[in-house]
Amino acid sequence: MKTLPEWTDLRYFLELARAGTLSGASRRLEVEHTTVARRIDRLEAQLGSTLFDRSREGYELTEMGLALMPHAEVMESAALAAQDQLSGNQIEVRGVVRLGVPEALGVRVITPLLSRFLQGHPDLSIDLLVQPRFANLANREADLGVMLDAPSTGRYMVTRLVSFRLYLYASPAYLARHRPILRQADLAEHDFVDYVQDRLASNELNFLDELGFVPRRRLCCTGMMAQAEAAAAGLGLMMAPPYVIPEDGRLVPVLQHEVFAERSYWLVAPVDLYRLPRVRTVWNLLREYADAQPGLFVNGGPAPVALPLPRTRKG
Structure with missing residues (x-):
């Protein structure tokens, strides 16, 4: 050469x-x-x-x-x-950012957020990877991603995006047809909607098995959006964060102050891509929005006591 x-x-x-x-x-x-x-x-x-x-x-x-x-x-x-x-750090934000997000979070939360955000950034474009699995950052499938498992190896920028809770929900029609649910022990007699067990994108999605009994799964789906529709149609109870639940009353909380699981979303980007102004701009947008919208991730009301559901990561 x-x-x-x-x-x-x-x-x-x-x-x-x-x-x-x-x-x-x-x-x-x-x-x-x-x-x-x-x-x-x-x-x-x-x-x-x-x-x-x-x-x-x-x-x-x-x-x-x-x-x-x-x-x-x-x-x-x-x-x-x-x-x-x-x-002087006044860099024009332009180009394409590829963002990988979980399906329900991407549809319910991030898509509406980006539609407003992009109006103020005419030279920026987003490729939003909305899928029932997490983006593979190691092979550069995305520039940054929201995931349940923070990488333990590799050169990544990692921050906890938000901690959230998954509560039990059911349709009013389902609750009217079945035995009343007055306490956690009553759940063993009911049907559930859940993830397809051999297609879990993360072990962090195994929350139903942590309820203390083997749930009777009537329908399993690879995505939470489909689960919400199935539960709204009366097929059984489901566990989901508040942002997944539509505001039309088709799903109502069940034992929300007694039974819930806690998880965390992590925001991750390869170190070299994090340095790009367009990637940092989207990174900051997600962090600031998650901090400003706690009601999307945790229901209000008196402070409940969580079930001792095991987690793979502390904090």
Whole structure:
């Protein structure tokens, strides 16, 4: 190699590695996908190495590409630091941020929030990954994600986004047809709606098994939105955070001061992506909104005593 790679070519390399497709990288860089392909071809020719394996599914880093990643990230960090200093931290927020969120949280809370937020950021776009599993940040599926399990290895920025409670709910029609629920012991005689047990995205979703008996599951779904519809249709009780429950009265709380589980959502981003102004802007938005809306995550009323439900993480 007679000359060093240009920083702009390495920037194209980083965005393609993160997006996994030419179209995804071109959106982030605001150029044509052919420009991305041409820059990558030039970089590979200059380095004398193949950096990506091409397939119909997209671009995947080769061993040489993986080796180049940390060096390109160091250059990116230096460029961002210089931009911060020279601009007095007044950096324009623009580009695409890919955000991975749990399904119900994404639909009920984050989508309405983003619709208002983006009106004030005309040059910013969001790819919202709403799915019944958590985004894989290790393979750069998302720039940042909300998840139940904070990573214990890898170079990530991690913060507790919010602690929340899952309460029991049922439809008025279901409660009218079945035996009264006056205490926790009565629950063993009732039907439940739950997650498909061999498709759990996290062990933190195993809250029904912690109630002290084997629940009678009448319907299991991979997502909580479907569970809420099933419970509203009268198929059984479900456990859910307050933000999942519609305000139309189709679901009402059951023993909410006696039976509930506590969990935490964690906000996570790879360290190198967290340094990007557009990613930090979305990060700060989520933190500030969660802090300002406690009623979405914990029902009001007298302070109840939680059941001794075991958790995988303290605090």
